[in-house]
Amino acid sequence: MNTAYWRVNPQNPDPEVIKKAAELLREQKLVAFPTETVYGLGALANSSQAVAGIFTAKGRPARNPLLVHISKIAQLEGLVEAIPDTARLLMDKFWPGPLSIILPARNKVPDIVRGGRNTVGLRMPAHPVALALIDEAGPVAAPSANLSGRPSPLSAEHVKADLDGKIAAVLDAGSTGIGLESTLLDLSTERYKVLRLGGLPLEDLQQLLGDRLETTGNDSDRLPHYQTTYEILICDDHEDFIKRQEYCRQHKKKFAIVSSHTGHQHIINKSVAVYQLSLNQNSSNLYAILRQAEQAGIEILLFSPLPEDLHQVNPTLFDRIRRASGKQF
Template identity: 55%
Template sequence: MIVKVDPLKPEPEAINRACEILLNGSLVAFPTETVYGLGAIATNEDAVKKIFFLKGRPGDNPLIVHICDINQLNYLVTDVPVSALNVMNVLWPGPLSIIMNARESIPLATRGGLESVAIRMPAHPVALALIKGSGPIAAPSANKSGRPSPTTALHVFQDFGEDVLILDGGPTLVGLESTVVDVREDPWKIYRPGAVTKEMLEDYGKVRVVYANKLENPSQPAPSPGMKYRHYAPNVPVMLFREESEVPKDVRITVIALDSLQEVFDKTYVTFIGLGPDKQSAAARIYMALRRAEDFGQITYVQLMDQEGIGIAYNERVTRAAGSPRKLAD
């Protein structure tokens, strides 16, 4: 069931109902500024296991715990580095998840078997109201594992139907999952790039990006969501390109322009997803475009960005969607 909620003024009745569901050990899908999340009470191991079951998510793929108050860290992690606290005070609420050492209050199921946990404070009033009423929420993206992440309530419904209550707060603004950074050692390690860029974090310390294909021991549990398995993939083949000249010229195409998501139809053999002039809009709409491409059932060409700023996160997502061995530069 989808329940419409005004992000500017979350209706208490809908939020209270969702909190009751969470506190009773069931799941709720809710909007954040990044993508929609599928949430359970982070400290309820049985409820968290339902997330893995419903998504078809491997148990060694850790979840991110969402909070609404920085004081909640006292019950979730053993220590907060001063440099990390400086980042939180500036970039939270926002699309940034910070890996720290976990307390035993967070079940191993939530942590994917790790000693650490990633924590973030979402910048969405519906998410914050939900967490305030129920406590910290463990939530991956609200989609079947491996699928393009959901940026609307309809996307969640496409994957789960009425198996969960869905709070509909409209389309998400960022459209890519949060940046995940491990602050336990110097230099900090970005395991999943996002809208909070390496350049932004370098104001607080040394930072490097670690891609999945550069893990020291790929057989070990992944230190962050989105690293160990194929993700973000539609059920059509995805091909990557940088310049339009790389796309075959003798095919007719359906154009999906990411700056507007307008479609130009022709007698189609492939789907062409072009960036347009606005890179932030392109990043926010890429999952929606990949899901739209599924409707055409064709080979889909996706244009890469320059490897800088939001382009690092965007390229990482579409490369994993394509299952491509392409290695992106640091």
Template identity: 40%
Template sequence: MIETEIVKVDKLNPDRNIIERAGRIIRKGGLVAFPTETVYGLGGNGLDDSAADKIFAAKGRPQDNPLILHISSMEELFPLIEFVPPNAEKLMKKFWPGPLTLIFKRSKKISDKITGGLSTVAIRMPNHPVASMLIKESAVPIAAPSANTSGRPSPTEAKHVIEDLSGKIDMIIDGGSTEIGVESTVLDISGEIPTILRPGGITWEDLMTIFPRVDYDQSIIRDNENIVPKSPGQKYKHYAPKAEMIVFTGRTEDIVSKINEYKNMYIDQGKNVGIMATSETEEKYSGKVITVGSRNKKSTIAKNLFKALRDFDNIKVDIILAEGVDTEGIGRAIMNRMKKACGGRIERV
């Protein structure tokens, strides 16, 4: 158990003294949780194996699950990789800084601890003032998975980090709520066809503005626990609330009808039921209902999804009945996270 310092900063104008102190912690091998535009990250020196060990230990994270390195400028990229593929240049020009992680051939500076033993390394440039300033101040690439206990919903507020990691890390920087709410898209550009390893804040539709074809990795389409993960979020159960969870997909009216049917069944069994609704349907339910966002603006669902899962934990429900969404745009990332959270229990109605 260590003493965790919790500090608040202005998201747009962070206190430089605080960021300098956090940078020193990173350089000395300590861990700092910090906000990005996607979720909060748990940062350590990406060139220090002992810092990587601390990240795995704090999260309880399997060591074959690769870590993403975070940089703040293009100059910081080149020492970490063997070369920049032509496709990468187009992507970085359009989407960096932003919620896109690219897979490169790693340089000799990067150890197996970071990559899970792979010959490639995942790198992104976050679009957040606090994250950018911290990386610059640290003067090293920051390895930063989501700042939560492994398998739990990712943190979108500092209080979520405090719940999971207080007493396990050196500092938590509270920069308010994150904007996107789901992690970055991870894109493998090593083959002929760019392949999404993890859907996220940059959508398939966004990527199709650059390429004539973009594929999804098979691990997104079907479960396979025997794969060697090339990206975080591919192999293990993630984002899970403490309660059992069922996700329903289909026509909205059919989803509402089935959720109400299941709610009554579980209440008859003496269970405490939570319903994850959308703003279009919230009035069609009663009981412990949490509205996660609008079907007409799925970015609101992405922003609030992980918070809603944690809120259900706080009100101690036994089972969560959740509305699924279509997979257009960021809907693919939302359904990917929901599928992981419910352990694959999705019912088409």
């Protein structure tokens, strides 16, 4: 299969390009598109056949539920039995935006989308291209547009690296903004639970939901770490940082450094590549760094000591770094 790459203006996408992409979706084909978090891989949500293609293209484990992306609240009518007051409050405040909400599903939502469960995950992305595509095609089931286990894609180039030849088209609107997946909130039980830390800060949810929000032990803790071609090491302190560099030098390992502040760039070998990690909660480049290191043939990616308060300042980034390294802090 030849994958088409269509460049679109991120703010004012060409209606003709959007129509072509929507037509592919209606033909049961897969289209990757940008959101404000990461690129998604879309199929028509009401087509079991089309959605099955997502699992094949990504190598995604069977029975993993998918998020259904909508562009207007009216589209929820065919997806859920009712919209509880709490859900409506969250939608009014945070949609469009990086919040996904799980609610009891209508039986007409395909089983493959629900992962065999009686619930469905819902999201309204805050990206003009995504909204235009969904307006034209209808609700779209979409996980991230990468091979299963790989870092999520922040650009069309990342999508191409994983899925070229496996999907019909990619809407290329440049890099995404937030760079981390949406926050996933389960409202289908009495106690609301955060299943995945993401682009919407926890404190924003806590302000609205208070004691009904369960934030400890979110399901991100049980997700596997990313599949990379190199080893990822997190340094405990400056002494450990120097020691690990020395090890790489002595054993002739090709390594690079991920630094979150300039004081840690004083390294043994000045020719070693240093990737500057953004700690900004609204714009993460972590996934881009993980992919750049792979392209560079790095054997060991060495994280300089992280800020001690990172788990409080940016818990989502802390969570993803922990997953990348497979390390428990």
